Amino acid sequence: MGTDIIELGRDWVTRHRARLSDLLLAGAAGALALQSEWQAGPGRTAAVLAVSVAAILVRRRWPVPALLAVTAAALLTVVLETPSGALLLVLGALMYSTALHTSHRRPWLYALSVSGILFLAGLLVDFDHWWAASSIGLFAWICGGGALGDAVRNRRAYIAEVTERALQAERTREDEARRRVMDERLRIARELHDVVAHHIAVINVQAGAAGHVIARHPEQAGPVLEVIREASDTVLREIKSVISVLREPGETDSTEPSPGLDRVPDLIRNFAATGFRIELRSDGEPRPLPAIADLAAYRIVQESLTNAHRYGRGAAEVTIAWTARAVTIEVLNDIGAARPGRPTGSGFGLLGMRERAAAAHGTVVAGPAPGGRFRVHVTLPATEPAGPPQHDAAADITAEGDQRS
Known part of the structure; x- marks a missing residue:
């Protein structure tokens, strides 16, 4: 007391x-x-x-x-x-x-x-x-x-x-830490969406085909199930590589490089195994891209083809044009007819394209094109840009709801 x-x-x-x-x-x-x-x-x-x-x-x-x-x-x-x-x-x-x-x-x-x-x-x-x-x-x-x-x-x-x-300074550090956390969460969410949406779309299509084949031609179900197995293995590997940033300190870093445009042919072969026809054209001499632009280009092509596979009519065209200062990518597909029970997208895939392109100082324009087609046009710099990425009105995506993910 x-x-x-x-x-x-x-x-x-x-x-x-x-x-x-x-x-x-x-x-x-x-x-x-x-x-x-x-x-x-x-x-x-x-x-x-x-x-x-x-x-x-x-x-x-x-x-x-x-x-x-x-x-x-x-x-x-x-x-x-x-x-x-x-x-x-x-x-x-x-x-x-x-x-x-x-x-x-x-x-x-x-x-x-x-x-x-x-x-x-x-x-x-x-x-x-x-x-x-x-x-x-x-x-x-x-x-x-x-x-x-x-x-x-x-x-x-x-x-x-x-x-x-x-x-x-303490408040600024806290704000910067929160901003970095939000940016990292957004990056992980974008990566997971791109990876999962593509492979799950493949699995979904093949599972529907498997049900039809098993009911009428059971002896032909083997290749379809093999595609499903390979797609599920691939999505598991890619999810593991995405969330590897959350591993504990001291763990061994992954040595697998980030995917880039050099892996687009493999991506097209995976689609071709599901019966989705893709025509790939290249114009100009390929050259190394900045890492962020290379990854953005691959993910945008992957997302575009996934959307074309889900909502299109079974075929797509991919054109990659190289110049000294930029690489231009165009993905075209016929828009599929609306049908009852057809899934509708959330729009996060198109939003992810814009964010990836903006992060690499590039632009994306996506929307319906003449002739009942859907067009995704991407321009990314082929050299390291100076300064932070700037938002450009041209990077905004225009979509009328015909093809969204």
């Missing part, structure tokens, strides 16, 4: 520290006034005591009025040729408070003005007494109080600014 009382006492002192310091300083000023002014009579003693104590108590709230009041009282004692030592000492404390608690950028003006007024008044009243080396102490005391208050104020302002910058 004694410890609790001590802690409560400490808390109370901490909360009222400023007020307690004012009371102690006011008591010291009052005692000084009594000691130095007692010989001058009770009237003057009471006046000096009242002015000194009142100025000390209100110096935080009204620093300039308190300084002016004590300066006026001290000036009166100088004019009466009985300068009050107590008031002159209080002026130093008040000058400290004025420099500390006001927003004036030049507190030395207050110090020079107060000390200069008192010194000039003293010279006019008693030149021999005030024109002496001892008068330098008045300047030193008043100006020293102002300098100390200004130094403390600047120190507090510096600490406050450093603290604010540290807090701002």
Whole structure:
């Protein structure tokens, strides 16, 4: 219990520290006034005591009025040729408070003005007494109080600014960490969608074909089931490679390269195994692409062919054109006729295309084309771009709902 009382006492002192310091300083000023002014009579003693104590108590709230009041009282004692030592000492404390608690950028003006007024008044009243080396102490005391208050104020302002910058930097780091987490989540979600949507679409088509074949020609079901098995194995491997970024530190990094345009022929062969006809054309001399552009190109082709397989009429055309500065990819397929029970896409596949192209400083345009066809047109830079990716209105995707995923 004694410890609790001590802690409560400490808390109370901490909360009222400023007020307690004012009371102690006011008591010291009052005692000084009594000691130095007692010989001058009770009237003057009471006046000096009242002015000194009142100025000390209100110096935080009204620093300039308190300084002016004590300066006026001290000036009166100088004019009466009985300068009050107590008031002159209080002026130093008040000058400290004025420099500390006001927003004036030049507190030395207050110090020079107060000390200069008192010194000039003293010279006019008693030149021999005030024109002496001892008068330098008045300047030193008043100006020293102002300098100390200004130094403390600047120190507090510096600490406050450093603290604010540290807090701002911490908030910025937290915002950056959250942004990176969101970007990583978006990347993983996009990768999973591209990988899973393609292979599950293949499995779905082949499973439907398997049911038909088993019912009428059981002996022909083997190749269809083999395609389903290979597609499921592939999707499991690709999902494992995507989520490998979540592995614990110290685990062995995967050495399998990210897919790129060089794997498009393998992708087309996988589709061909399901009966989906794809014509691949290449124009120009293939060249290495930046990693992010190469991966984006492969995933966009994969997503486009998956959509064509699910919603088209059994065939598609892929054209890859190479130039010195860019690679252009175009995927065309006939739009399939609407039928009851036909699945409708969420649009995330087309959104993923736009995001991938934008991340690689490229553009995507997707939508219906003349002749009842659906067209995906992609342009990606063939060199490393400078600066962060910028959103371009041309990268927006236009789709009328005929073919979405």
